[in-house]
Amino acid sequence: MGQDGGFRAEEIDTSRPHPARIYDYLLGGKDNYEVDRRAGDELAAAAPEVRIGVQANRDFMRRAVRHVVGAGVRQILDIGTGLPTSPNVHETAHAVAPDVRVAYVDNDPIVNTHAGALLSGSGTTSTVLADLRDPQAIIDHPEVRKVIDFDEPVALLLVAIVHFLTEADEPERIVATLRDALPAGSFLVLSHATSDFADRRDAEAVYNQATATLNLRPKAAVMRFFDGFELAEPGLAQVPFWRPDAPSPAGSETIGIYGGVARKSA
Numbered sequence: 185m186g187q188d189g190g191f192r193a194e195e196i197d198t199s200r201p202h203p204a205r206i207y208d209y210l211l212g213g214k215d216n217y218e219v220d221r222r223a224g225d226e227l228a229a230a231a232p233e234v235r236i237g238v239q240a241n242r243d244f245m246r247r248a249v250r251h252v253v254g255a256g257v258r259q260i261l262d263i264g265t266g267l268p269t270s271p272n273v274h275e276t277a278h279a280v281a282p283d284v285r286v287a288y289v290d291n292d293p294i295v296n297t298h299a300g301a302l303l304s305g306s307g308t309t310s311t312v313l314a315d316l317r318d319p320q321a322i323i324d325h326p327e328v329r330k331v332i333d334f335d336e337p338v339a340l341l342l343v344a345i346v347h348f349l350t351e352a353d354e355p356e357r358i359v360a361t362l363r364d365a366l367p368a369g370s371f372l373v374l375s376h377a378t379s380d381f382a383d384r385r386d387a388e389a390v391y392n393q394a395t396a397t398l399n400l401r402p403k404a405a406v407m408r409f410f411d412g413f414e415l416a417e418p419g420l421a422q423v424p425f426w427r428p429d430a431p432s433p434a435g436s437e438t439i440g441i442y443g444g445v446a447r448k449s450a
């Protein structure tokens with residue numbers, strides 16, 4: 185981060201597509217560059233359901249946030265925040281309980297700056313530039329600690345981020361490190377891309393030129409991220425079918441994103 189709280193130009197790689205900006209483009213946002221739009225169009229050509237998929241993922245996140253806040257959780261650690269897309273996590277949470285505190289974590293300086301600008305002045309949120317691949321640094325980060333008390337239940341959001349971790353990153357160890365920092369009564373909200381419903385190797389190839397690779401995983405592999413948690417009904421489901429509150433859009437059965445919400449019991 186720059187001294188003024190902004191980012192230095194050299195930190196932003198606009199020569200290669202970036203997941204946060206591709207996702208923003210697919211959601212209809214404006215915080216993206218030509219390389220990101222091209223990658224987004226290639227992705228939509230390789231996986232036609234991707235546009236309804238990203239919207240369904242976002243809607244899943246909002247239903248899951250309402251669920252965990254409704255269950256009494258008052259602190260949310262959202263890792264892989266993405267560029268602000270209203271309603272954001274804190275807006276969704278505050279509609280249920282205005283005293284919810286949210287720590288937003290992302291490794292993209294653009295996300296960090298936009299989220300920081302959007303949320304400045306609010307004592308109940310903090311925005312942190314950090315990387316999921318170093319989970320202990322997130323747990324120990326003073327800006328995270330400002331709003332998250334690890335002695336009280338926390339909802340950990342890992343929504344559409346773990347598929348950017350390769351096997352070499354040891355994603356199960358990373359999720360387990362975060363889980364072990366959470367007290368009983370905490371929740372994990374996780375969504376993850378898969379090719380269980382269609383061959384999506386072409387979609388993975390688009391990300392191979394991006395700043396993060398896409399690592400599609402089958403259901404059994406995604407289930408392992410919930411070790412130590414108890415999944416709430418209906419278990420790990422395609423995101424449009426996790427407790428839908430409106431009719432699912434046509435083509436929803438082809439959406440290759442799993443989502444689940446689970447509670448840590450001990």
Ligand SMILES: C[S@@+](CC[C@H](N)C(=O)[O-])C[C@H]1O[C@@H](n2cnc3c(N)ncnc32)[C@H](O)[C@@H]1O
Pocket residue numbers: 203204207241242245263264265266267289290291292295314315316317342343344345348396
């Ligand atoms: C597809 S967006 C998901 C945004 C939001 N969670 C949602 O589901 O609507 C993925 C986000 O994860 C971030 N990200 C990817 N890899 C990351 C890492 N290793 N550490 C922290 N953030 C990461 C990207 O910058 C991007 O903002």
